[in-house]
Amino acid sequence: MAAPLIARVLVDSPLPQLDRLFDYNVPESLATDIQPGIRVRVPLRSAGRIADGYVIELTDHADGGYTGVLSDVEGIVSTVPVLAPEVAILARKAADRAAGSAIDIVRVAVPTRQARVEKAWLAAERGEVLPVVTALPLEGYPAGEIESAIAGMGRLAIDAIPLVTEVAAGVWVGRWATTLAAAATRAIAAGGSAILAVPDYRDQEQLAAALAAVLPPERIVRLDAKQSKPDRYRALLRCLGDEPLAIIGNRSVVYSPAKSLGLIAVWDDGDPLHTEPLAPYVHTRDAALLRQEQQGCALLFVGHSRSTEVERLVEIGWVTSVSPTPAVRPKIIPTAQQAATDRLAAQARIPSTAWRGAREALETGPVLVQVARPGYAPRLACVDCGQSARCLRCEGPLAQKSATAIPACAWCGALATNWHCANCEGTKLRQVGAGGASRTAEDLGRAFPGVRVIVADGERPVLSVDSSPALVIATRGAEPVAAGGYRAVLLLDGERMVARESLRVAEDCLRWWSNAVALSARGAPSYLVGVGGAIAGALTTWRQADFARSELADRRRLRFPPAVRVATLTGTIAAVAKAVTDLPVPSADVLGPVETGPGTVRTIVRFDYSAGTEIASSRGADGARLVEQAERLGIDRPQIRDDRIEVAEERVDDVVAAGERQLGHAAR
DNA sequence: AGCACGCCGACT
DNA sequence: GTCGGCGTGCTC
Numbered sequence: 001m002a003a004p005l006i007a008r009v010l011v012d013s014p015l016p017q018l019d020r021l022f023d024y025n026v027p028e029s030l031a032t033d034i035q036p037g038i039r040v041r042v043p044l045r046s047a048g049r050i051a052d053g054y055v056i057e058l059t060d061h062a063d064g065g066y067t068g069v070l071s072d073v074e075g076i077v078s079t080v081p082v083l084a085p086e087v088a089i090l091a092r093k094a095a096d097r098a099a100g101s102a103i104d105i106v107r108v109a110v111p112t113r114q115a116r117v118e119k120a121w122l123a124a125e126r127g128e129v130l131p132v133v134t135a136l137p138l139e140g141y142p143a144g145e146i147e148s149a150i151a152g153m154g155r156l157a158i159d160a161i162p163l164v165t166e167v168a169a170g171v172w173v174g175r176w177a178t179t180l181a182a183a184a185t186r187a188i189a190a191g192g193s194a195i196l197a198v199p200d201y202r203d204q205e206q207l208a209a210a211l212a213a214v215l216p217p218e219r220i221v222r223l224d225a226k227q228s229k230p231d232r233y234r235a236l237l238r239c240l241g242d243e244p245l246a247i248i249g250n251r252s253v254v255y256s257p258a259k260s261l262g263l264i265a266v267w268d269d270g271d272p273l274h275t276e277p278l279a280p281y282v283h284t285r286d287a288a289l290l291r292q293e294q295q296g297c298a299l300l301f302v303g304h305s306r307s308t309e310v311e312r313l314v315e316i317g318w319v320t321s322v323s324p325t326p327a328v329r330p331k332i333i334p335t336a337q338q339a340a341t342d343r344l345a346a347q348a349r350i351p352s353t354a355w356r357g358a359r360e361a362l363e364t365g366p367v368l369v370q371v372a373r374p375g376y377a378p379r380l381a382c383v384d385c386g387q388s389a390r391c392l393r394c395e396g397p398l399a400q401k402s403a404t405a406i407p408a409c410a411w412c413g414a415l416a417t418n419w420h421c422a423n424c425e426g427t428k429l430r431q432v433g434a435g436g437a438s439r440t441a442e443d444l445g446r447a448f449p450g451v452r453v454i455v456a457d458g459e460r461p462v463l464s465v466d467s468s469p470a471l472v473i474a475t476r477g478a479e480p481v482a483a484g485g486y487r488a489v490l491l492l493d494g495e496r497m498v499a500r501e502s503l504r505v506a507e508d509c510l511r512w513w514s515n516a517v518a519l520s521a522r523g524a525p526s527y528l529v530g531v532g533g534a535i536a537g538a539l540t541t542w543r544q545a546d547f548a549r550s551e552l553a554d555r556r557r558l559r560f561p562p563a564v565r566v567a568t569l570t571g572t573i574a575a576v577a578k579a580v581t582d583l584p585v586p587s588a589d590v591l592g593p594v595e596t597g598p599g600t601v602r603t604i605v606r607f608d609y610s611a612g613t614e615i616a617s618s619r620g621a622d623g624a625r626l627v628e629q630a631e632r633l634g635i636d637r638p639q640i641r642d643d644r645i646e647v648a649e650e651r652v653d654d655v656v657a658a659g660e661r662q663l664g665h666a667a668r
Numbered sequence: 669a670g671c672a673c674g675c676c677g678a679c680t
Numbered sequence: 681g682t683c684g685g686c687g688t689g690c691t692c
Contacts, residue, residue: 009692015669022692045671045691063692070692 003060005031007073009042009053010088012103018044019101022053023062025070034058034073037081037088039113041074050074054083054106080118082110082236084257086295091255093290097612099567100280108278109255111232121237130243131216135189136182140175142325150186150263150298155319157310158302159545162330162518164485167213172464172483174518176302177203177210180265183300184246185214192262192297193239196248197284199271201226204248205463206481207267211246223256224249251276254287258295264288265300270307270511271477285309304514304544308507308555309562311548321545330517332526332540333357349434350447354490354527358471361488361524362451366470368486369444370516372493374457374475375401375436378410384426392419398429402438434496437473444471456480476512485521494531503560506535510547513539559589564606580605 005026011018024042026034034040036055044051062070083106091105138146140161149156160176167173184194196211198204204224211220223235239247239257247256251274254264266274266288274284285301292299301310301319313319335351350358361367378399381388389398391409398407398416407416407429420427435443437457445453448471456462456474465472467483474480476497497509509531517526517539528536538547556563580590580603592603 006692011691013669013691015691017689018691024692042692049670049691051691066692068692 005034006059006062006070007034007040007055008057008059008063009040009073010056010103010106011042011044011051011053012107013044013051014101014104016101019095019103021056021063023066023070024073026058027072030073030076033076033079035079035081036085037083038079039077039082041077043071043074052077054088056083056088078113078118080122080237081240082113082257084240084259086259086261086291087255087257090287090291090294093294094282094287095280097286097290098280098282100282104279105255105282108252108276111236112229114230114233117230117233118237121234126241130218133185133188133215133219135186136214138179138182138186140179140324140328141322145322146183146300147186149300149320149322150183151190153292153296153298155292155299155313156301157306157314157319157321157545158300159306159321159323160302160304160518161324161328162304162514162520162542163328163522164481164519166483167210170466170483171209172481172485173206173210174481176267176304176518177206178213179302180207180267180300181210181214181246183263183265183298184211187262187298188215188219188244188246190262191244192260193244193258194246194263194265195253195256195258195261196246196265196267197251197253197274197288198248198267199250199273200477201250202461202463202478203267204250207248211248215246219243219245221245221247221256222249223247223253225252251284251287254284254291261291261295261297263298263300264292265302268303268511268515269301269310270303270305270507272508289313303511304518305507305511306545306548307511308548308552311545311552312562314545315549315552328522329542330520330526331523332517332528332542334528334532334536334540336530336532349492349529350444350490351527351529354529355447357525357527358488358490359448361486362448362469362471364469365467365484365487365521366465366472366482367488367490368479368482368516368519369440369471369473369490369492370476370479370512371437371440371473372434372476372496373436374459375399375438378436379431381430382421382424382426383428383430385421385424387421387423389416389419389429390422391416392422399436400431403442434493437475440473440492444473454480474516476516479516479519481519485524486519487521487524489516489520489524489526491516491526491528491531494528494536498531498535507548507551510535510538510544514542514544559606565609565612567605567607568602 007024007026008021009024011022034055036057038055040053040055041050042053043049087109091102091109094105095102146156146158158179160179163175164172165175165178167178180196184196187194196207198207201224208222221235221238223232227235236256239245244260244262247253247258266284269285276282288299310319314321333353335353358367379388379397390396391398391414393409393414396409399410400407407419408414409416437455452470454462454465454470454472456472456478458475458478461478462480464481472480491513494509497512498505513528520526528539535547538544552563555561589606590603591606594602
């Protein structure tokens with residue numbers, strides 16, 4: 001009889017207690033097919049209860065800590081090693097950093113199996129030799145700087161070139177996309193795959209077009225959440241081959257299998273879409289940093305603005321900042337909110353300089369107008385008493401989608417027919433504050449008669465526009481790419497965007513504006529309306545990194561993320577107190593507790609990065625774990641008051657829920 | 669999560 | 681003396 005074959009299995013269970021490897025005996029009948037990375041079915045506790053899991057490793061000796069009798073692996077779900085070893089290691093590391101479960105990461109990393117797709121893939125011939133890829137130079141940057149970083153596993157923070165470029169007849173993309181594409185060709189030419197992570201499908205379309213221009217289609221894999229399940233699974237299977245590929249997608253793409261990984265590039269890491277909404281909420285940037293260290297590939301953070309997180313990495317010397325040479329500085333004109341001479345322009349809340357600039361630009365091509373909100377009248381109030389109008393069903397705010405639409409609830413969608421004011425019984429509504437994209441479009445249409453008006457927002461996505469004159473009204477982040485670039489850009493709702501209450505407002509605004517400005521043609525004017533101060537200065541001088549540096553300095557002074565890491569503890573007073581006294585690190589400071597409900601409190605723990613490992617793995621006698629949630633928390637509307645951080649009301653539920661998930665097992 | 673094991677009140 | 685309360689703990 002040969003040595004026993006033992007499979008170490010990560011069980012697919014949401015229970016944090018099961019977040020470790022279990023040993024199972026491999027019966028003879030499965031011995032030939034079993035291998036690390038495949039999905040298996042294993043018994044758990046009382047016979048009859050069967051769980052799915054992944055084989056992490058095969059061994060001939062049981063884990064020393066367990067002396068009981070091993071159960072047999074029940075069966076093999078699929079012989080395809082969908083959880084690549086490097087991804088299993090990454091999942092473990094990412095989970096440890098965020099005090100979460102590895103299986104939660106694996107669920108994001110491995111798409112659901114599609115038997116038909118798998119069958120076709122297994123039957124298909126493999127080992128075909130793909131065409132040779134030429135390594136392209138990184139044009140517009142200091143010669144050799146990015147190239148040598150890619151060759152030498154370097155880490156860079158790259159300021160993107162704020163221009164658009166044509167990658168195929170009539171196909172225009174942001175210049176950043178060709179930078180990423182060129183970087184990918186270098187990794188692939190050197191024999192490594194490139195993982196390219198973008199925040200949303202808009203960016204992905206641009207990147208896909210840029211890649212298609214420089215790589216054969218067999219070298220490009222799309223792996224994103226928008227795909228159908230079969231497409232996602234097919235894409236994952238393609239990544240399992242030996243040939244280096246460019247793998248593009250949104251945040252989950254950082255977990256795609258890539259045995260020989262040459263490069264990870266993250267576009268616009270400040271975009272909140274890079275934050276994974278599923279526990280343990282690992283950000284693309286953090287997963288990328290872990291994977292870079294683990295697999296020794298190159299790592300590029302590319303963006304028009306710099307996140308405070310990446311700025312921190314630059315300051316501690318972990319990543320190196322690279323700027324375009326020669327410098328490309330867009331022409332930005334800050335304009336105070338002065339009354340325009342033209343009545344119609346004034347109605348459209350456009351200052352006269354911006355109005356003149358837009359009128360002139362409209363003679364030669366498209367003009368972009370960035371607004372804060374979609375719809376027509378985003379806020380409505382009672383004509384008689386001025387109270388904001390609330391839904392009669394759910395108390396949600398009422399808004400109007402178009403000039404002719406019946407006002408409806410922004411939360412539950414109920415139409416506000418027969419509406420009456422809860423305060424004064426009035427029945428007439430009026431708009432409050434500036435209008436949304438549709439209203440702006442209407443106003444601007446009047447101010448510029450005869451000009452084509454295009455509205456682009458979440459509901460009416462427009463990816464690109466041609467080079468003929470048009471007013472393109474877009475909500476922030478939804479701006480289409482214009483052929484040849486916009487001849488002028490109007491950043492209209494700056495004031496409103498800056499007024500948002502969040503720890504990251506300034507950073508976010510600068511990012512939204514910079515991304516819009518980067519869509520302009522070379523030399524075209526961009527008008528920032530109604531915003532002054534340091535943030536306007538940072539945009540006009542195009543010195544986003546400097547702004548990030550001063551933001552980070554402020555956060556350091558206040559001990560806010562990302563200067564420090566933040567965890568929350570929510571639970572019964574006793575459980576939280578116990579967990580706090582059990583903190584393994586004296587450098588951690590504790591804010592609160594604040595009451596979050598009957599008998600429950602929330603405490604925010606701030607600690608230095610160096611303490612992260614100890615904090616994340618700390619367990620009190622009650623089993624409490626701290627979770628880093630700086631991102632998740634956001635700490636909206638930060639205020640230090642009586643030495644406490646108050647969290648905006650709308651986020652309290654999130655915080656409590658997250659804390660309770662952590663302490664759910666602590667309470668037992 | 670489930671489902672066992674485990675140590676104190678009212679019953680044939 | 682036993683049947684059973686669900687508190688505590690484990691899952692290879």
